[in-house]
Amino acid sequence: MWHAIAQQLSEVLAFDFIIREKERLSDGDCNTCYMISDGEERYFVKVNDREFFSKFESEIDNLSTLLSTSTIRVPQPVTCGMTKTHAFLVLNYLPTKPLAEPKDAFDFGQQLAMLHQWGEQKEYGYDADTYVGLNLQPNAWHKHWGFFFAEYRIGWQLQLLKEKGLDLGDIDQTVELVKQTLGAHSPKPALLHGNLTSNNYALSVSGAISYDPSSYWGDRECDIAIIEAFTDLDDEFFKGYNRVYPITEGYANRKHVYQLYYLLCRCNELGGDYLVQCLDKISQLDL
Structure with a gap:
């Protein structure tokens, strides 16, 4: 080899x-x-x-x-x-160490904000399907964000789980609830990293670096939501991000839907406690 x-x-x-x-x-x-x-x-x-x-x-x-x-x-x-x-x-090859200093987290936040501001794209999706870990991530282009995320993210993962014998309730109902939650939300399509969990960023000699992306054009809040749920980045990261590109009103209501997607991806790979977390997130859609 x-x-x-x-x-x-x-x-x-x-x-x-x-x-x-x-x-x-x-x-x-x-x-x-x-x-x-x-x-x-x-x-x-x-x-x-x-x-x-x-x-x-x-x-x-x-x-x-x-x-x-x-x-x-x-x-x-x-x-x-x-x-x-x-x-x-x-x-x-880049030697790395944990991203621990507040200044480095602040700079990382600014980097991500500049990525989210970069480029012009009218639709949501990507020219090819990508992967979140082992999970295929379909990226057919679509003009409506709520439909794209409900069908190609939540519905897709729920169907994969159902085919494995893991039933998380009525798929059509959950997909419809996601569409209602996102409602008329029509964010500017941003190029996402797409997989910013705690093991996918570090500090290199040239500053913060990230890896293992699952990129597509979508709502920038997806990156923010996964960082909130799956990392220990502190307030300095969010200060850096907001200095460049402030998070908009309504994010607090939408982030649970975005976090549900990544929980479903992990449930598809690992099962276990993630199944319980997914069911809990889905129950919150009814509130």
């Missing part, structure tokens, strides 16, 4: 890359992770089964799109490919 990875990396780099150092790193939620080096250049490698290749292709596309905005820092994608037994993804 490693010979094939070195060979493809050599083709991309246009010089003979020989792996002289290989270190196993802490694994992510889905992948086995390594640092490799030829003695001069270091790269971060994710390895998984061959069927993960499409996920790695999607990640490279998302990272490249985010890099093109010159707003939020993300790793530089290098290549992805397959061996006879595995799929792999190669990124530039």
Whole structure:
């Protein structure tokens, strides 16, 4: 496997890359992770089964799109490919540590706000389907946000759960409640990171950096809602964000719907307590 990875990396780099150092790193939620080096250049490698290749292709596309905005820092994608037994993804290697200092959290908030202000898009969606962890995320373009989120996010996940034998109630009813909650809310489509949980950002030598995106054009509040629910970022992050792009009125009512989506994604992967949390969030839609 490693010979094939070195060979493809050599083709991309246009010089003979020989792996002289290989270190196993802490694994992510889905992948086995390594640092490799030829003695001069270091790269971060994710390895998984061959069927993960499409996920790695999607990640490279998302990272490249985010890099093109010159707003939020993300790793530089290098290549992805397959061996006879595995799929792999190669990124530039950046040593990181926890994002702990208030100033760094403030700067990270400003970065995300600038991403959400970047670009012009009239519809919600993306040119390709993406992934949240192992969950396929359909991104067919649509003009109406409430319909897009209710059908392609909540309804999609509920149907996947039902096919696994996990029944969270009447899908059509829940989808309709989501549409009612979002109502006439028609936010400016923003390019989202899409997966800003606590293990998907850190501090690098050049500042805060995020990774493992699940990007699409949607309501910026989706990124904010997942940060509130699944990270320990403090008030300085939100101060930084609001300094650039203040959060609008009504977010407090909508965030529970957005958080429900990410809970459903985790329930689809992990089950357990997430099932109870999903049922609790769905019950709040009736209030």
